[in-house]
Amino acid sequence: MRLLQAATVAGLAASLAALAACPPPEPELTQVERGRNLFFNETFAGNGRTCGTCHRAEDNFGLSPAFIATLPPTDPLFIAETSPALAKNFENPRLMRQFGLILENQDGFGNLDSTFNMRGVPHTLGLATSVASRDGPRTGWSGDGAPGDGSLRSFSTGAVIQHFTKTLNRVPGVDFRLPTSQELDAMEAFMRSTGRQEDLTLPLPLQGAKAARGQLIFLDNKLGKCNNCHFNAGANANPAIFGAGVGNRNFNTGVANLPDKPAKLTGELVPTDDGFGVPGNGEFNTPPLVEAADTPPFFHDNSVATIEGAVAFYNGDAFNNSPSGRLLAGTGGGRGITLDATQVEAIAAFLRVINALENIRESVALLKEPRTRENLRLAGEETDDAILVLAGAGLHPEAVAHLRQARDLINRSAIERATQALTDARAQLVASR
Amino acid sequence: MKRTWNAVTLALALCASARDARAQQTTERFIPVGQSPGISGTRSYLGEIVSVNLQRKTFTVRDAQGLRTIKVAPGTRIWLDRSAQQLTIVDGSMTDLEVGRRVEVLYVDDRRRDTADWIKVLVASGG
Numbered sequence: 291m292r293l294l295q296a297a298t299v300a301g302l303a304a305s306l307a308a309l310a311a312c313p314p315p316e317p318e319l320t321q322v323e324r325g326r327n328l329f330f331n332e333t334f335a336g337n338g339r340t341c342g343t344c345h346r347a348e349d350n351f352g353l354s355p356a357f358i359a360t361l362p363p364t365d366p367l368f369i370a371e372t373s374p375a376l377a378k379n380f381e382n383p384r385l386m387r388q389f390g391l392i393l394e395n396q397d398g399f400g401n402l403d404s405t406f407n408m409r410g411v412p413h414t415l416g417l418a419t420s421v422a423s424r425d426g427p428r429t430g431w432s433g434d435g436a437p438g439d440g441s442l443r444s445f446s447t448g449a450v451i452q453h454f455t456k457t458l459n460r461v462p463g464v465d466f467r468l469p470t471s472q473e474l475d476a477m478e479a480f481m482r483s484t485g486r487q488e489d490l491t492l493p494l495p496l497q498g499a500k501a502a503r504g505q506l507i508f509l510d511n512k513l514g515k516c517n518n519c520h521f522n523a524g525a526n527a528n529p530a531i532f533g534a535g536v537g538n539r540n541f542n543t544g545v546a547n548l549p550d551k552p553a554k555l556t557g558e559l560v561p562t563d564d565g566f567g568v569p570g571n572g573e574f575n576t577p578p579l580v581e582a583a584d585t586p587p588f589f590h591d592n593s594v595a596t597i598e599g600a601v602a603f604y605n606g607d608a609f610n611n612s613p614s615g616r617l618l619a620g621t622g623g624g625r626g627i628t629l630d631a632t633q634v635e636a637i638a639a640f641l642r643v644i645n646a647l648e649n650i651r652e653s654v655a656l657l658k659e660p661r662t663r664e665n666l667r668l669a670g671e672e673t674d675d676a677i678l679v680l681a682g683a684g685l686h687p688e689a690v691a692h693l694r695q696a697r698d699l700i701n702r703s704a705i706e707r708a709t710q711a712l713t714d715a716r717a718q719l720v721a722s723r
Numbered sequence: 724m725k726r727t728w729n730a731v732t733l734a735l736a737l738c739a740s741a742r743d744a745r746a747q748q749t750t751e752r753f754i755p756v757g758q759s760p761g762i763s764g765t766r767s768y769l770g771e772i773v774s775v776n777l778q779r780k781t782f783t784v785r786d787a788q789g790l791r792t793i794k795v796a797p798g799t800r801i802w803l804d805r806s807a808q809q810l811t812i813v814d815g816s817m818t819d820l821e822v823g824r825r826v827e828v829l830y831v832d833d834r835r836r837d838t839a840d841w842i843k844v845l846v847a848s849g850g
Contacts, residue, residue, distance in 0.1 A: 395749055396749055398749050399752075430747075434747050435747055436747055437751040437759065437760070438751070438754070438760035440761075441761055443760060443761065444761050447750070447754065447760050448747055448750040448751075451750040451754070452750055459810075460753045460811060460812075461753075461806055461809055461810060461812075462754070462755055462758075462806050463806055463809065464809045468754065468755075468758060469760075474760055567745075
């Protein structure tokens with residue numbers, strides 16, 4: 291018996307020694323972490339692009355011309371400039387570099403020379419709040435961006451087919467591989483995790499007179515009328531008008547009829563984008579506004595560069611002659627929306643302030659995460675964005691000073707003091723309830 | 724004024740996008756038989772063609788549940804899945820619905836389960 295005990299102890303000791311010699315097990319990744327890895331690293335055996343090629347974390351998960359200008363020529367974004375098989379009818383490099391426009395074939399692949407759309411890259415922030423609608427999920431600029439069941443989960447499959455292919459034959463297993471079911475699950479989990487997880491509840495107790503006035507105009511059903519379609523400055527329609535559970539909606543706001551669109555001024559072929567469906571009905575879905583100010587350019591075709599210009603769009607003939615504009619005008623025959631320049635700027639100031647508040651929220655959240663170089667970098671970039679959107683219109687110089695201080699402290703990894711500076715900046719923008 | 728505003732809100736509610744949200748068909752065609760996300764295995768029929776009636780524009784599929792007769796509507800898209808031969812997926816027609824071929828059929832909606840929204844026809848080697 292004692293011999294048996296000795297043998298058992300010896301065996302146990304050997305097992306423990308073997309265990310100690312093994313490397314520690316890799317921590318199991320969460321679904322969101324797996325999705326993040328796929329989003330930024332997985333090429334799906336295609337042309338080298340990943341989801342993150344166009345939805346850049348450094349550019350608020352979108353893609354602006356200013357950011358594109360910083361990329362090396364070898365970046366897979368520019369695959370049409372380096373791969374002979376994709377040199378024609380895959381992208382328009384001139385429009386991509388100047389305006390951040392990506393070529394899409396929502397209306398079919400039958401005539402690649404003339405049937406295509408040039409669209410901007412919508413950011414993926416706050417998707418958890420913006421995809422659902424009473425009619426089913428709405429993805430992409432026109433709400434019909436995903437194959438399969440049309441869900442956000444299926445969107446990645448369509449993106450691989452459209453943007454990742456090695457040749458225009460688009461043969462699965464040759465030009466790319468399709469994401470597996472598990473990969474789709476993980477990427478959806480990641481996409482839903484980025485940015486805001488819930489909508490604001492307006493009105494906010496804003497400190498600045500201009501932004502506060504802008505908020506009132508935004509909410510005013512006789513003046514700005516913005517809250518009808520951008521309820522609480524999000525992507526969903528106002529349930530008081532459209533019914534409970536309405537969620538995201540498509541509207542024809544006449545963006546397609548804007549005169550002097552920058553991309554068309556180049557002389558390049560830019561077919562009119564007819565939006566939802568094939569053939570399209572001219573409708574596009576409603577993007578969230580909280581993240582708007584730091585994600586220019588605006589509208590599905592990147593036709594407006596500034597947030598003030600985007601608000602002013604609703605003053606113009608393109609909107610007021612559109613189906614949505616005419617409906618807002620009602621039966622009186624007047625114009626749907628008429629704002630003076632000061633009112634346009636006030637609404638834009640409101641949008642800039644709520645964007646800065648979201649930047650601050652995100653930055654503080656990142657500083658609470660484990661202190662990795664990536665988290666600090668992203669917190670710094672969020673803070674930079676807050677500075678940009680406020681300083682860009684001369685808003686809240688005191689808050690900007692706190693934000694600059696926070697940026698400096700983030701650079702020095704002084705997390706607690708940086709968080710305090712961000713909190714101080716926030717207090718300049720909005721009173722605590 | 725209130726009455727005018729109510730009319731506006733009602734009109735907005737009624738007129739904005741009466742059509743249902745739906746999936747993108749243009750990239751769907753490039754997805755091989757049985758691999759459509761959220762569709763294959765849940766909302767489509769996957770089986771073998773056992774008969775075709777060109778005059779009536781119907782065909783019968785045997786899937787795991789039994790026999791189903793499907794209508795081909797004017798708007799039904801038919802695609803030939805040649806991915807097994809490493810060839811691109813192309814448009815097909817009613818005449819490509821041949822007995823013995825494997826197909827996947829997405830029905831239009833729950834009320835029209837006997838009508839195809841799209842049909843993917845698997846083209847075997849040499850087929």
